Amino acid sequence: MSKSIAIMWFRQDLRLSDNPALLAASKHENILPIYILDDENAGEMKMGAASRFWLHHSLNSLKSSLPELCVYQGDAIEIIDSLSKRYTIEAIYWNRCYEPWRISRDKIIKEKMHKQDIHVESFNASLLWEPWTIFKEDKTPYKVFTPFYRKGCLKSTPPRQVLPQPSSLNGVIDNQALTIDMLNLLPENRWDIELAKHWEIGEKGAQVALARFIDNGLSNYKKGRNFPAKKHTSHLSVHIHFGEISVHQIWDQIQSLPSDDNTDHFCSELGWREFSYSLLYQQPELPTKNLQTKFDNFPWQNNPMLLDAWRKGKTGFPIVDAGMRQLWQTGYVHNRLRMVVGSFLVKNLLIDWRYGERWFWDCLVDADHANNSASWQWVAGCGADAAPYFRIFNPITQGEKFDPDGSFTKKYIPELAHLPVKYLFSPWMAPSEVLAEANVTLGVNYPHPIVDLKASRETALAAFSDLGKKEI
DNA sequence: TGAAATGTTGGGGCG
DNA sequence: ACGCCCCAACATTTC
Incomplete structure (x- = not known):
């Protein structure tokens, strides 16, 4: 007789605290905690390189806080099938994911297990409001963020309570399980070593990040x-993406603080994530199809x-290049710069937002299908409640406004470190003696601008305006 | 969660 | 003293 077990299937919920599926599994005598790297079902949507690096460390962190973690690679449908043959399975528990490919895969697994009379139960661990619960009065989904958040989410049932650790x-x-190393999640040329220095990966790191934010960041958020x-x-x-902390834990802690503009604004950013997931749920082709x-x-x-x-951070526009180099060096880009580099790619370079989406998908440690595709559609102007196409960021003005002392830009573009801030965001406008003084030779140690700002802006606006005419 | 073009206003220089 | 012009500074409109 094969051993009787309950399976806890970890996915995007790599934590012990506030983990509903794990808590349910913990009631069983013997638990098999598993993780499956399922590139087969993910197809084009399989994790990018930066995400894999993160996953490697996050799995190791999770494993060290559990009695055991068994990892597998391949088609999850087959792997779970094979487990069901080798063990007597009392139940399978997981927390829900919302990417279309996972929804259809999980549905197949659920049906298969039901046929074998195996109890399968899924839980909500990563959204404050399930996307199928937030609708307008006419029963259709919201297409504009503010009413979605204010009338839809905030007026709906409050998020569930935070759960204790088992x-x-x-x-x-x-x-028959693999080791984490056998998943080959780390890159061959080890850029990950430098990247790792910027992060504390795992459940503990997530709690540290939240505490640090509440102590230092939130007061002027x-x-x-x-x-x-x-x-x-x-x-x-x-x-949040890897579920090292849940949005419920974050929401709960922020809501327990005295409410002000800063806490409200931060909560609304969590609301944007809910909005992105809602869009993806309603529109599975969000990552590839213009809304x-x-x-x-x-x-x-x-x-x-x-x-x-653009990818290499060599556009000749320092604020754009600083953002793109931050992405490459740290796997992260500050939100303001995501908008700046996105606007630049789509509107000044006239490159389809999907190229930007793919690059971010590969380079961002926080790459998330819902957020990434909804945000690129937002920047491009083709999404729901999107930035209007004519909102074209001026990389000079954006630099001057949001990096007024130039410290961020100079950090990522050291070759411009000695250029006075007056010319930092438009080095091609600097008098030649100023450039010489700062050891900058355009075209040699920093690029000439790859487009004319004014002309490219006008071209983009004209193309967009033509679009309107064709529509009619 | 823009930016540029265009419009308006008001203070000051100047004849 | 007055009108005129210039032009910041701010507001509105347009893309």
Whole structure:
């Protein structure tokens, strides 16, 4: 007789606290905690390189806090099937994920297990409000953020209570499981070593990040969040994405503080995440298809040279390059700069937002399908409740406004470190003696601007305006 | 969660 | 003293 077990299937919930599926599994005598790297079902949506690096460390962190963690690689449907043949399974527990490919895969597994009379139970661990519960009065989903959040979420049933960590867990080892190292999640040329220095990965790191944010960042969040050189953003996105901390835990702690503009604003940012998930749930093709179909006719240029310069942070526009180099060096970009570099790619370079989405997907440690695709559609102007297409960021003005002393830009572009702030965001305007004094030679140690700001802006606006005419 | 173009106002220099 | 012009500074409109 094979051993009788309950399976706790970890996915995007790599934590012990406030983990509903784990708590349910902990009532069983013998638990097999598993993680499956399922690139097969993910297909094009499989995790990018930066995410894999994070996953590697997060799994190790999780494993060290559990009696055991068994990892597998491949089609989750087959792997769970095979487990069901080798063990007597009392139950399978997991927390819900919302990517379309996972929803359809999980549905198949659920049906298969039901046929074998195996109890399968899924829980909500990563959204404050389930996307199928928030609708307008006419029963259709919200398409505008503010009413979605204010009338939909805030007026709905409050988020569930935070759950305690299981008091005890009896882990079982499956000798056919792989080791975490065998998943090959780390890159061959070890850029991950430098990246790792910027982060504390795992459940403990997530709690530290939240505490640090509440102590230092939150008090001036609303204004401070716009300045990349300041430390007023939470840096929680990646921990939330991997479920090292739950939004319920965050919401709960912030709501327990005296309410003000800063706490409200931060909570509304969590609301944007809910909104993105709602959009993805209602529109599974969000990552690839313009929500506003008139953008299907947009005359993208998709010039590979320009795309390459953007990726490498060599556009000749210092605030853009600083953002893109921050992405490459740390796996993260400050929110203000995500908007700046996004606007620049789509509107000044006329490159399809999907190229930006793919690059971010590969480079961001917090790459998240719902957030990434909803945000790129927002920047491009083709999404729901999107920034209007004519809102084109001026990288000079944005630099001057949001990095006024130039410290952020100079950190990531050391070759401009000696340039006076007056010319830092537009080095091509600097008199030649100023450039010489600062040891800057355009075209040699820092690029000439790859486009003309004014002309490219006008081209983009004209292309967009044509779109409107075709529609009619 | 823009920016540029255009419009308006009011203080000060100047004939 | 007065009108005229210039032009910041701010407001509104347009893309």
